[in-house]
Each structure stands twice: as C-alpha cells, then as structure tokens.
Amino acid sequence: MTTSLLVLIVLALGVGGYIVGRARALRGVGGDQRKLHSLPSYYGTNVAMKAIVPALLVMLVWLLAQPLVVESSVRGDLQEESVRQDRSVSLMMSDVRRLANGLDVAVESGMMTRERAANMRTEFTDVRERLGEAGVALGSAVTSPVLRAAQKYRALSETGDLLRTGIVLALAVAGLGWGIRNSTPEYRARNVVETGVRILLILASCIAILTTVGIVLSLVFNTIEFFRIYPASDFFFSTTWSPSFGGGSELGILPLLWGTLYISLIALIVAVPVGLFTAIYLSEYASKRVRSVAKPAIEILAGIPTIVYGLFALLTIGPLLLSVFGDSTVGWMDAGTAVMTAGIAMGIMLIPFVSSLSDDIINAVPQAMRDGSYGLGATQSETIKQVILPAALPGIVGAVLLAASRAIGETMIVVLGAGAAARLSLNPFEAMTTVTAKIVSQLTGDSDFGSPEALVAFALGMTLFVVTLGLNVLALYIVRKYREQYE
C-alpha cells in the first residue's frame, strides 16, 4: 500500500470519527446540546484527533527511521566484502541502492516475478543484462555480494512497509474506538481538545528548534572532521588560500575574512549615512503625503532578489567604476569586478534595511522629547541632532549591526561583483572574495566530501555563523536595552 493511500485512509477514519463522535454525544443527551459538557463539535474533534494524530506521527517517525535501520543492517554485511574489494562501503551501498531500485522497476513492469527477483544468483544469471532488458541501466557488472545485499535490502524494506501499514492502521482504528467510547455527555471534550492544540503548538516549535540544533550540529561535526585532517592553526592564521583538489592545498581563512570585512565595511559606509538620513527625513521632515509615497518606494528596494543586485553590480557599477578609476584615467582598477563594485551594490541593498529600522526607532522616541526641546527654543535640526539621535542611538547601532550581519552573510552580489581571487590587499579596486563565495565554490562541482578541500566549507560556514551570531546577539541586546529606557 502506498504511503499516500495510507494517509488518505487515516484521514477518512478521522472524518468519519468526527461525525460519529459528534452524533454519539448528541444522542447521549437526546439532542439537547445544552446538556453536553462541551459544544458537539468538540466531541467530533476529539475523536478525529485521537484517530489521526498518533497514527500519522508513528508513520512519520517510521518513514524516517526505516531506511536508516535497513541500511545499517545491509552495511554490516558489506563490511567484509569492502575490505576484499578495496572499495569504500558507501560506494558499494550506492550500488546496492541502485540495484534494489532496478529490481523494483523490473518487478513492477512485469519483466520479472517477485520470487525471481528475490532468489536470482549471479552465478546463474547475468543480472545486468536482465535489468537492461527491463530498461534499467547499471554502470558495472553486478557482483554476488552486492546482489545479495540488494535482495536483503528489498526484503527488509518490504517487511518494514507491511508492518508500518499494519501498525498505522491499527493505531488509527484504536484511536477511533477510544475517542468514540469517550463521547459521553459528561466527557470534557473541550478541555481535551485544548490540550491537544497546545501539544500541537509545542510540537511545531520543537521542530523549529530541533532543526536549528540539527543544522548547528551538522556544521559542528563536519568542522571537527575538517580539523582532524587539517591543522586549525593553519586554517585560522595562514594568509594564503589556494585549494587544489590534487592535494597540498593551503586553506587559510584570513584572506577570505578580510575580503568579507572589507566589502561589508564599504557596504556599511554606503548604507548607513544614506539610510539614516533617509529615515530622519521621513520621520521628522516629510509631510504625510511624501511619506506615504516614499516609504513604500524605498521598501521596494528590500524586495529585490540579491542576484539582481549582483547583475546590477556586474553590468552597471563595475563598468562605471572602471571608466572613472580604470586604466584610461588613474589606473587603479584593472577589471570591473572589485571590492568597491560589490561593496556599493551591497550598500544599496542595505539602504532600505537601515532606513526602515532607523525610522521605526526614531519614531519610537517619545513626542514629549521633541516638545521639550522645541519648548526651549531649539530648531528642528538642533532637536534631531542633540535630543532625538542621542536618544535613538543605541537602537540605530543595533540596526547597523543587524545590517552588518546581513552584509557578512551575503553571497550572490560577491560572486558576481567582487571576483574570485582570495587576496589580502588594501586596494578597494582590486578583486577579492569572501567566505560565503568560497563556500559555494568549494562545494559546487564533483567534490569528495572526505577531502579537506570540501570539508573546509563547513569550517568556513561555522566561522561565519559564529561571527554573525555574535553580531546579532549584540545587536538584539543593544536594541532591547534601548527599548527599556522608555518603558
């Protein structure tokens, strides 16, 4: 039975349970709804909940766990063979998986009986040829252990599927029965549904948290793996970045970190004054009409995908800078891709971010502060400079830090605008690259996930994660502190 059919059956049981539970509760009081403890729909929901939720949860867990269990069991069998053949177990495992899939296809299309698929021996049949007839292409000849492993794989999966269907259905029916028996007038269905809803919400938040933990753990484990085969001191303190997949790479993070910080700095130099002045104008000077047009217009900038900014950098900013600083004039710049190009594009991207955060913060400064200042005979700009900005400063600093952490994590603009050369240089018109861009380039293409050249991506990601996390925590701390000031 396919999974989707199973889900449909469980859901149908739930709907049926809803109707039956509701009806049974009403029948218990002779149709007089007021004598029930809860509204009739709560009794229905109670039954549906008990029928659906445990069954689907078990199914979900089973679906996740079954492949792991099956694989580890098959893997154990292959251990010996892998030593003999001098091939890694994972490579053999992918052969096994491919073969098992092939057998599935062959059985389904009627080319092969189930028994035959389960009992074939390489000694008597050319498996590769037989499968080829069924339209399944296999790369290499099938060896006997692989075939046996594939057959075991299929057998285990099949039993697992059968068991799963049985258990899930049994759970659904049991839940249904339990719920219906509960549907008596004095049963507190409303409270039970309330608890159920609460558990659902808790589960949802657990998923969010667990995913985060999972991401961090996968980063951490891969990073540890990397540091096992590559010295951490070289990674953190070497000033050269020259990966070569043939071996003998130098993987120093410093040039990348420098590129990241340099480009982010330029982006902030562009974004902070423009964004802040925009926010001041909009919140203090602009009339309602101007504000109602200008604010959405600026926020459109925030909706542009970063790849578009990247294109803008590549096609417009780069050539423009080249024509001003290139060989034809001062000769500081050799090509359109440079720190400056990416930095300016990124700065433009951050303007709406800085301006709308600062606008909120400036608006949060109480009107009483402005009145107090005007009442002493201060002009508008004196009031802004000496009262509003100092009062809003912590919040603005928080906004800038948040913008900085976005700049540090930005990838596409860098890939298109800054070039790919890892370099430690002070000249902003030279091409450089960032941590994020190098993570992309280390993991694209055919990479062997056991090599330091690929694993370094996780160490880079981890470093970046720590830096941006630190910035975000600092920013939130500052912003929160500032909020307290007026509460």
Added chain:
Amino acid sequence: MYDADHNRTESRVSQNEIKISSRNVQVYYGDNHAIKDVDVDIEDRLVTAFIGPSGCGKSTFLRCLNRMNDTIPICRVEGDIHIDGEDIYDKRVDPVQLRAKVGMVFQKPNPFPKSIYDNVAYGPKIHGLAKNKSELDDIVERALKRAAIWDEVKDRLDASGTGLSGGQQQRLCIARAVATEPEVLLMDEPCSALDPIATGQVEELIDELKQNYSVVIVTHSMQQAARVSQKTAFFHLGNLVEYGETEKIFTNPQDSRTESYITGRIG
C-alpha cells in the same frame, strides 16, 4: 487669608503691567474649532491659572502663547496675541526665539536622556547664553537653585536626568526652562503626574518664580488654582467664560457655568 490679601495688593500694584494680551483668538484643528474668541490680559509677575473641564482648550490656548501649536500640522491659529506689545504671530517673529523667551513645562516630566547638567545646559547652549564653561556652570547652578533642586542633585550632576524621581524630574524640567532666562513660564498641569509631596514642592516653587516671571499654569485641581494663583481664567467648550481675581472666581463667580464647575456639577 493673609497671603491672599498680600497678593491682591501686589497684583493691584502691577495692574498696568500687562505681559500678554490676546484678542479674538480662534484655534482650529482641521475642522474642530477648539478655541473661540478668547480675549485675555495676562499680567506680569503673578500666577495666572487656567481651569476648566477636560478638552475645553486650556492646553491649546497655552500652546498658542509660545507658538508650540506650529509643530502640529493641522492646527491653525487666528487673532492677535501680543507679548510686551509685540505681535508674536507676526511674520518677522521667529518662533524659535519666542520659545526661548516663553518657557514651557509639560504635564509629564520629560527630561532628556542626558545627564542632569546637560539637561539644564541644553537651552543656554543652543542660545549661546554662556561665553565659557564656567559661565555655563554658573547658569546651571543658578537654574537648579531657583528650581529648588540644587541640594538634591549637586553631587550627581553627571547622573542621568531620567533616573530621578517624578517630582525631581519635574523640578529639573522647570530648571531647564528657567535656564534660558524666559520672561514667561507656561506650565501645563505640571503636577498631575506627581504625588502630594512633590506637588507641594512644585507649588512652593511656582510661588517663588512669580517674583521674576509671569507664570501661567493649567491645572485640574481647584485647590491648586486657589493656592498658587492670583488670577484665574475659566474655560468651557473653547470659550473663556470668566476671568478675574482668583479669590473672586472661587467665592463669587459671575457666570453660572463657573459656579457649576467649581462646585463640582460639571467637570
């Protein structure tokens, strides 16, 4: 009673010194006609109280006197207001200069999130009243002393103004207003956010301030009006109903609306 008598003689002496005079003043918030035909002469060196039910326009009229209404886009003021014979709504008058001369203290204490010193020094600095640091120190000290808060804060001038208690904050705000050497001090319900002890301190202060300034105070408390003011104006629905000696307003009101209000029948 002795005090009231004393005040009356004093006010008679200064009878001719009209500080602020308004004629035919109308204020509109959009279509809402908030102040109607207000004529009033406010005298120098005494305390004038504005009383009346909520929403009758006391704050609005007070804010006309230093053109704070200019900061509200939908607000429109018509009519004449003269201070020392000069039309303050004349085009040549800079509202910013005017507000240095007509100081204001607000309902809720609103010290800036700066040090106590900087709060008081703010006005003198932007108006260039001090030539150097020691002169500024003097101004700050004098203002804090005049606001009767010097003894409490002299050891912590660098502490934040927002860390003071409510009554101290309000006196700090008064010091801040006094520091720019105004001639008129407008106070919009300065005690409504304060406890009785702090209220007493501020009232005492107001009584002293009238020796140098013309003080206009909006208050909700009739006892307060009776305690601190020599003249009282009663507003109702945007009209100035009655204006005269405080004692007369409270003991022998001419208008039936005034009588109803002070006896608690409208409010």
